[in-house]
Amino acid sequence: MTYTTQVVVIGGGQAGLAAGYHLRRLGLDFVILDAQSAPGGAWQHAWDSLHLFSPAAYSSLPGRLMPSQSGETYPDAQHVVEYLTDYEKRYELPVERPVRVLGVHRDGGLLRVETDSGTWYARAAISATGTWWRPFLPAIPGHAAFEGRQLHTVEYRSPADFAGQRVIVVGGGNSGAQIAADLAHDTDLTWVTQRPPRFLADDIDGRALFDAATARRRALEEGRTDTGGVASLGDIVAVPPVREARDRGLLKASPMFSRLVPGGVEWVDGTRAEADTIIWCTGFRPALAHLAPLGLRGARGHIATEGTRAVGEPRLHLLGYGDWTGPASATLIGVGRTAREAAHQIARRLSA
Template identity: 80%
Template sequence: MTSRIDVVVIGGGQAGLAAGYHLRRLGLDFVILDAQAGAGGAWQHAWDSLHLFSPAAYSSLPGRPMPNQPGETYPDAAHVVQYLNAYEQRYELPIHRPVQVRGVHRDGPHLCVTSDSGAWLARAVISASGTWWRPFLPTVPGMDLFTGRQLHTVEYRSPTDFAGQRVIVVGGGNSGAQVAADLAYSTELTWVTRRPPRFLADDIDGRALFDTATARRRALDAGAADTGGVGSLGDIVAVPPVREARDAGLLKTSPMFTRLTTNGVEWADGTRADADAVIWCTGFRPALAHLAPLGLRGPRGHIPTDGTQAIGEPRLHLLGYGDWTGPASATLIGVGRAARDAVRQVADLLD
């Protein structure tokens, strides 16, 4: 069965919901296709101790502030899931789940979105599938030799799973720091980073990062010199658990090893460390396989865009994948503005 509609939004996480809010406000006929069984996007799959970088007041989607979480300055992932669930109900967003989108194809004046639940002929598509579903693992010699456990951030849940074990955490970003801090008290931890970790000042949270990213984008759009944005401030937000472990001297780092062995890892100078587990906190790539039929992929797997609009297909907008699809658009506080701009352009196109 094929349905005709103005707009299909692919993904029912925070970016998809923000797009839905603005589509609803403009009275467009749309549907949101979400591969997950329940509300909350990637947040419902996060590790147990994950908290936001910002207070609830600075972590809201458009139109509805996130309520404070009792006893928490920075809400945890479970609170975010509750908020997103309430948000989609409040605005009665037309979400179909679980629906696995298989591809987006050109079909004359339409884009045809095929899925395991049917097809939609849309005048425009907003892809908001995120990155969580495409974890990145670097290629390191010996990965197939190591007999211990290897997992990515997406598979990590709790330090109780590793109590008393020798654990190597790889990655110098926020995920690496937070997972290392989580494990620092109950494991024999080795935190490995490619360069010494750069902690942001303790008083910097997500709100300041959003303002910095926005200021950089405005400067670039105006032809001014690149300020460096968030990257100029550091790599790691010092959320309370990270700050506490750091100040307790538990977050010492080692340089990146050169290979894995059967029992652990080895550095260039021959030094070895045994390990029961290696946790790869090495980031993500945009989950864009459903857009492959359009033939738009560019360098680094990104689709070239002007703002959120795909340069090679003006009926397609990409939302929430990172700064290349809008400043801070992969964050709760930042995605609203990018969603508003994308939906305005869609509305103009449909007119």
Template identity: 80%
Template sequence: MTRTSPVVVIGGGQAGLAAGYHLRRLGIDFTILGADPAPGGSWQHMWDSLHLFSPADHSSLPGRLMPTQPGTTYPDAGHVVEYLADYEKRYDLPVQHGARVDAVRRDGDRLLVEADSGTWRARAVISATGTWSRPFLPAIPGRFVFTGRQLHTVHYRRPADFAGQRVIVAGGGNSGAQIAADLALDGHIDVTWATQRPPRFLADDIDGRALFDVATARRRALDAGRSDTGGVASLGDIVAVPPVRAARDAGLLAAKPMFTRLTAEGVQWADGSQSGADAVIWCTGFRPALSHLAPLDLRGPRGRIPTDGTRALGEPRLHLLGYGDWTGPASATLIGVGRTARDAVREVTGLLT
């Protein structure tokens, strides 16, 4: 059955909900299609010990402050899931959960959104599928030779799953540091942290609030034609959240240069030496989840779709929201996506009039 909706938002996580909030405020009829069977977006799939980089009042979607979580300054992932579920209900956002979109196609003056639960004809589409469903694994030699367990950030849950094992955590970003710290602080796991370059910890007093301000200042400078300040990257790579700080100060986060290959029993380092491992956890990032847009043939360099703000250059009825700075400054964050969602919805409104 084919249904009609002026606007279809693909993705029921934070970006999709922010778009829904602004569409609701403007009185526009819309539908949100979320692949997950329950509210909360990718936050419901995070590891047990994960906490936000920012306090609750600096981690909010438009219109509704996130409540504080008792006993902690930085809310955990479960608290975020509860907040997103409440947000969805509070603003009566029409999210169809468990609706995975397979393709978006042109259909005359409409876009056809094909999901496993049905098809929608829309005048505009906002794609907000994020990156969590598309983990990146490097093509390292020996990857298919290693007989131990390999998993990505998306599969990690808790140290107890690795009790008594030798674990190598590969990746020098926030996820790598947090998972390495989580395992190392357990005390019952032999942990090795491997990074492409020496890790750069931000100052202990810097959290998501400061990072958002720095990223915003950089974007304003670039938009005004001033020189690039370097933004967040100029400060460091890793936010020293309390567990990371504790592991670092205890000498448990001494990173080794990245191994050169996997062997049947472990890894080989650049000097030719080898280490045994029972598991390798790849904390190597993500790519935008854009396969549903393949029929539109919009891909440009590095697999990205060229945009002007959030609007796809090759298809003005399509907006991309929440994939990172290339679709809006800090748009992959809870606090950052609201402004970009507002701008995207304003442009979509122009298409409908």
């Protein structure tokens, strides 16, 4: 089957929905292609105890405040899924699912979007596939030698799956700290970080992080000194479970080991720790394989952008992958601004 529209949005998570909201307000014809079988984006695959860093009112997409969750200051992942599902219905966003985009190609004056259920022709495209679908595992010597179980953040669900085990959690960011706190009570836990963990002050949550990212953006736009943004404040938001485990002395980080051995890990001085499971909370890379036919990726895998627009293909915008596609654009509250900018740029280009 072949279809035509003005704009194809690739990805139906928070970034794709924010883009759809602004495209709808501008009166453009568009479709959102989502590879998932249900609404909610990556949030529907998160671990059981995951909570937002911010209260609901500060975790909202454009046009619709997230309602508070009963009994929770910081809503859990299921609440976010319900919010995104309602958002999609409320604004009657044209989401097609499950549709997997195989590749985006130049085709004369149009972009040709090949999928597993047909071909779409469009005058512009927004890629909003995020990073969850491309987990990163570092190249550590002995990786194949370890005889226990290894998994990434995306595969973790509940501490009940590891009760009584010797578990090593690798990663000094928010995911590593939250999963380590989750496991600290019922496992023999070793938490390993590349550098000493940097906890943000206890009174800092997502509201302050968004303000810091916004201040950095303004400083850079005005040619002032880089404020450092969120990175200047620390690496780990002290959400209640993390704070509790830290204050009870359960989150004591060890430095990064040098290699894996059959029964666990080994540090450069020969010290070893035994493990049944290693959980790699080592981040993600942008999921951009569908854009490979355009030949836009640089040496480090990123696509050069001006704002959200791809430098090498001005009909393409990238949304929600991190600060390189807009400050705080990978967050619920932050993606709205860059989604609006992308939609308005596309509208201006189409009208010209």
